Amino acid sequence: MSRVFNFSAGPAMLPQAVLEKAQQEMLDWNGSGMSVMEMSHRGKEYVSIAEKAEADLREIMGIPSNYKVLFLQGGASTQFATIPMNLMVAKQKADYINTGSWSKKAVAEAKNFGEVHDVYTATELAAPSQDQLNLSGDAAYVHYTPNETIQGVEFGYIPETNGVPLVADMSSTILSRPVDVSKFGIIYAGAQKNVGPAGLTLVIVREDLVGETLPGTPAMLSYKTLADADSMYNTPPTYSWYLAGLVFQWIKDRGGLNAVAEVNQRKAAKLYAAVDASSFYNNPVAVDSRSWMNIPFTLANADLDSVFLEEAKTVGLVTLKGHRSVGGMRASIYNAMPEDGVDALIGFMAEFEQKHA
Numbered sequence: 001m002s003r004v005f006n007f008s009a010g011p012a013m014l015p016q017a018v019l020e021k022a023q024q025e026m027l028d029w030n031g032s033g034m035s036v037m038e039m040s041h042r043g044k045e046y047v048s049i050a051e052k053a054e055a056d057l058r059e060i061m062g063i064p065s066n067y068k069v070l071f072l073q074g075g076a077s078t079q080f081a082t083i084p085m086n087l088m089v090a091k092q093k094a095d096y097i098n099t100g101s102w103s104k105k106a107v108a109e110a111k112n113f114g115e116v117h118d119v120y121t122a123t124e125l126a127a128p129s130q131d132q133l134n135l136s137g138d139a140a141y142v143h144y145t146p147n148e149t150i151q152g153v154e155f156g157y158i159p160e161t162n163g164v165p166l167v168a169d170m171s172s173t174i175l176s177r178p179v180d181v182s183k184f185g186i187i188y189a190g191a192q193k194n195v196g197p198a199g200l201t202l203v204i205v206r207e208d209l210v211g212e213t214l215p216g217t218p219a220m221l222s223y224k225t226l227a228d229a230d231s232m233y234n235t236p237p238t239y240s241w242y243l244a245g246l247v248f249q250w251i252k253d254r255g256g257l258n259a260v261a262e263v264n265q266r267k268a269a270k271l272y273a274a275v276d277a278s279s280f281y282n283n284p285v286a287v288d289s290r291s292w293m294n295i296p297f298t299l300a301n302a303d304l305d306s307v308f309l310e311e312a313k314t315v316g317l318v319t320l321k322g323h324r325s326v327g328g329m330r331a332s333i334y335n336a337m338p339e340d341g342v343d344a345l346i347g348f349m350a351e352f353e354q355k356h357a
Contacts, residue, residue, distance in 0.1 A: 007332050009319075046238060054069050096144075100148030100153055101150040101325065119142065125289070127289040151294075152290065152326075153291065205227070275349075298322075312348055
């Protein structure tokens with residue numbers, strides 16, 4: 001059985017080299033006689049896995065020493081509540097930039113804990129410019145989603161917040177390119193796109209933001225509790241953490257995030273060029289807000305959507321159906337999607353257009 005090119009938005013493709021390494025180590029990790037899934041999270045074997053994963057992540061992202069790195073459960077969606085519980089202590093007010101489905105959910109959750117100031121709410125598929133951001137100036141933090149997975153809308157810059165901690169849901173873009181971590185108070189991300197399998201959440205939090213919490217905050221949602229226990233206040237998602245570590249090593253082996261970014265930019269440019277050159281396909285996102293990772297496109301005749309998906313599947317191109325709120329197709333081309341996969345999709349799109357236009 002041959003592997004397909006999986007364009008799913010998440011859970012998404014994992015690098016084949018990572019899967020093969022995990023396969024080799026499935027029954028016996030490093031001569032331990034155990035699978036990683038069977039290890040105590042407090043045993044020396046697993047602690048070595050966890051420590052290496054964190055060290056490698058710090059290296060490839062250039063994470064400063066005054067940031068804690070947490071490997072947690074609950075998905076990025078749990079952070080929608082965790083963040084205000086930890087940051088809305090001195091000020092019960094936060095600024096939120098709403099550019100799509102995931103930032104909208106973050107806004108709704110934050111309203112349970114304090115005042116949410118609307119910095120910007122998108123009315124079209126585009127990211128705002130810095131001049132369009134109506135920052136309150138007295139917020140505990142500013143929250144935004146650099147890349148909206150569903151809409152395919154991406155910021156081309158890091159917002160300036162004038163000293164207010166910037167919080168970013170980087171679920172779709174983390175590890176896709178270098179980023180200056182020092183510009184953020186918190187970076188968080190679900191793993192199931194560029195990091196590893198579902199079940200793990202990364203939180204990179206500046207130490208001065210780790211401390212008091214709102215009254216009633218559960219211990220499992222306290223950054224201080226989690227950081228003090230090195231992400232092991234309870235049993236962490238051990239196997240997902242291990243696989244993430246293999247992904248970090250894979251990125252190092254490829255030359256780091258600069259090399260990864262070069263490939264990602266090239267993949268996205270190819271696919272957008274193919275869409276723009278055709279009157280049969282269309283990308284609905286403003287050109288300066290187009291995502292590298294999630295590329296929605298529609299067909300001129302929506303009645304052909306199901307035919308497109310079926311024919312694509314027969315040639316090994318799967319999970320291309322767009323989200324119902326946008327329609328059409330969506331190709332998610334995360335780090336693990338090889339350039340050959342994008343080339344195959346572009347070739348299929350040209351053949352499909354010739355056949356059905």
